[in-house]
Amino acid sequence: MLVALTVATSVAALALAAWCGFAAYRDQPTKDWHFIGMGVVTLLTLVQLIVGIVQLARGEDPEQGTTIFVAYLIGSFACVPAAGFMSLAERTRWGSVTVAAGGVVLAVLEVRLFDIWGG
Amino acid sequence: MAVTDDEPRAQQNKQEKQEEREKQPKPRRQKLITGPGILLVWLYGVMVVGAVSRSAVQISTDFHKAPLAYTLSALAGVVYGFITYSLVRGGETARKAALVCCAAELAGVLAVGAWTLAEPSAFPDATVWSDFGMGYLFIPVLLPVTAVFWLRKSRAHTRPAEPSGA
Numbered sequence: 001m002l003v004a005l006t007v008a009t010s011v012a013a014l015a016l017a018a019w020c021g022f023a024a025y026r027d028q029p030t031k032d033w034h035f036i037g038m039g040v041v042t043l044l045t046l047v048q049l050i051v052g053i054v055q056l057a058r059g060e061d062p063e064q065g066t067t068i069f070v071a072y073l074i075g076s077f078a079c080v081p082a083a084g085f086m087s088l089a090e091r092t093r094w095g096s097v098t099v100a101a102g103g104v105v106l107a108v109l110e111v112r113l114f115d116i117w118g119g
Numbered sequence: 120m121a122v123t124d125d126e127p128r129a130q131q132n133k134q135e136k137q138e139e140r141e142k143q144p145k146p147r148r149q150k151l152i153t154g155p156g157i158l159l160v161w162l163y164g165v166m167v168v169g170a171v172s173r174s175a176v177q178i179s180t181d182f183h184k185a186p187l188a189y190t191l192s193a194l195a196g197v198v199y200g201f202i203t204y205s206l207v208r209g210g211e212t213a214r215k216a217a218l219v220c221c222a223a224e225l226a227g228v229l230a231v232g233a234w235t236l237a238e239p240s241a242f243p244d245a246t247v248w249s250d251f252g253m254g255y256l257f258i259p260v261l262l263p264v265t266a267v268f269w270l271r272k273s274r275a276h277t278r279p280a281e282p283s284g285a
Contacts, residue, residue, distance in 0.1 A: 080248075086157055
């Protein structure tokens with residue numbers, strides 16, 4: 001369950017990165033549709049956060065330690081919204097680049113989460 | 120009419136004056152987070168969270184394992200934090216301070232990167248700057264270079280005082 005979610009989230013994050021990267025390429029700021037996309041990705045990370053905590057509560061142990069696991073769960077949940085708010089402050093193509101970078105960062109976090117959980 | 124310091128004013132205006140004075144430097148403080156600057160702030164912010172939380176966990180759990188590596192990670196986190204703050208704050212002083220820190224950061228990445236390759240035994244565990252920041256997609260080595268370019272460019276850009284004063 002968690003592994004499937006991790007894969008889905010990283011794919012979604014990379015798609016978001018590509019989409020916002022394309023917007024930046026066309027010299028556009030992030031628009032409503034992009035924010036809906038960010039919302040979807042954030043929702044995925046929220047579900048992941050909840051599922052992760054439920055798994056911990058059930059007594060399953062992440063391979064590389066609970067603290068790091070929870071820290072990465074929270075980090076990946078906060079990642080895209082933070083980039084989204086920054087793109088609200090910067091209504092140019094650079095706002096879009098920032099969200100694209102946020103998507104890439106989230107994908108990296110997901111890979112790390114996968115490792116930490118132990119595949 | 121501009122409000123100058125020596126202009127005599129009635130007491131009731133004092134507060135107003137002060138407010139104005141507080142407001143005044145703000146628009147004049149040059150912004151460093153417009154355009155590409157926002158991307159830099161974002162990446163630096165990510166590095167702050169990464170380096171600080173990483174070293175916090177490692178120092179609090181098993182500091183004895185690799186004290187040098189963990190201390191260096193914490194130091195990197197502090198430097199990143201300062202640069203992020205300078206960028207967000209803006210202004211000439213902050214720009215210069217950030218420039219110095221970026222240079223220090225670049226020197227740190229290169230030195231630690233070379234050190235980890237030359238003598239891996241000194242680092243039983245990785246730091247943020249190990250192998251020139253390979254574990255962080257080389258962002259630690261690319262970021263200061265980009266930041267130095269950006270900070271130098273923003274000086275050139277704002278020097279001929281923009282008409283609106285923005």
